Amino acid sequence: MTETHPSTATPPSSSGWSPDSWRRKSVHQDVTYENPEHLKKVLDKLERLPPLVAPGEIEKLKGMLREVAEGKRFLLQGGDCAELFDYCSQEPIQNKLKVLLQMSLILVWGGRTKVVxxxxxxxxxxxxxxxxxxxxxxxxxxxxxxxxxxxxPLNEREPDPERLLGAYFHSAATVNYVRALLASDFADLHHPESWNLQEGQWSLEHVRNPYTRSEYREMVNQLQDALDFMQTIGAEGDKQATRTVDMFMSHEGLLLEYEARLTRECPVPRRVLDSAPPSPRPAKPSDASDAGSASGTQTKAFYNLGTHFLWIGDRTRQLTGAHVEYFKGIENPIGVKIGPSMRPEEIAPLLDILNPRREVGKVTLITRYGAGKVREYLPKHIAAVAASGHKVVWCCDPMHGNTETTASGLKTRRFDHIVRELSEAFEIHQECGSYLGGVHCELTGDPVTETIGGSMNLVEEDLSTNYQTFCDPRLNYNQSLDIAFLIAKFFKKQHSQ
Structure with missing residues (x-):
């Protein structure tokens, strides 16, 4: 356990919650630092640094996730298992964005569904x-x-508080570059060929099955024909909608010391209040001169302004634990990883704690069971949520329950196991009258060989070709597109029924 110290953050609210109230609870996956004074100095510095995202962006994402919970959108969440500071570089950032853009294009065009x-x-x-x-x-x-x-490196294993500042500044640089890319027509649907990773990074001999490549190219040609036709007849509509997209950032909220210092009490965006959300937020006094309120009060809330979306891991979702205590007080949309160890009777109390106002889509339940275990656990979890009265976003993480180790000691995943878990999740949600609204994948746009199978037909002997992960194995570019096509075909089949 780290040594606690008085907070300089905003005082506790009337509900007894503050960004530091988690300190009264048991902290799982905590980090012990040798020098508490050094840690305090770093945390005080973090508290003074500017936000990385804005409340309006967070509220926009919440609105979109509300539509996911209502079955009107699909959530695509993906990226590295764990980032390295070295990944904060032009090419890795671009490659991750490109593969996510291509996957979302497949879902939008092939699956005819809106995507978050x-x-x-x-x-x-x-x-x-x-x-x-x-x-x-x-x-x-x-x-x-x-x-x-x-x-x-073994000589750098001592926890260092300065690395928290490194995390902030690398995150800031990444967010800044993503914003710049999306503002400069990087995501322009009129030129999706600029997102292509395949020709530059994969020599054709690596692509043993050319079906994915040809299917994607055919879809892009159809899209470009449609856009050209709409432009020709002057019916293109909102041009901004075809030239950029919203891309939100997320990470696991594991280090509460860090997350608490980026949690700030701010006015809730006026447009959010005007839209009459399902449950009102508690009003807090503000300056009487506030132009947004004739009564001299303004609604305020706590936002984690270090990212848009955070999730609680399967190891840290204890009902009386520090992570649940912290997460219950922030306005950000939040996720919870749900594995086989989650007892159905725990779900309703957990949702009541995390979402007492019962906002639709506020909580995303990210299931991760393992191929062959979905039918044993998922129906009971769906039933528990239905009985609770909460309306959540259901998302499938088909990666974490399917990790194995080869005889040579490499961690890997089998693509057919990933597909099986995802397919079973779709089927069971449909059988239960529920909606699987998202997929959560560890993936990269880099040409790695970490997961066996997929359209490249990778086998165990291929893993050493370009095995890069220091954490869990990821889907590469081709395998990521395979997943997107699988989901698009499910939606297409559903639309035809």
């Missing part, structure tokens, strides 16, 4: 561990916890 795009980036630097230490060559070392805690 959330990237696992600009903050996904921490990683939970099953054990706090590991033994290497007979010597015990602190486990590598991610670049915002310690370094992978």
């Amino acid at each position: 795009r959330i990237a696992r980036m600009a903050g996904q630097y921490a990683k939970p561990r099953s054990k706090p230490v590991e033994t290497i060559d007979g010597v015990e070392y602190t486990a590598f916890r991610g670049d915002n805690v310690n370094g992978m």
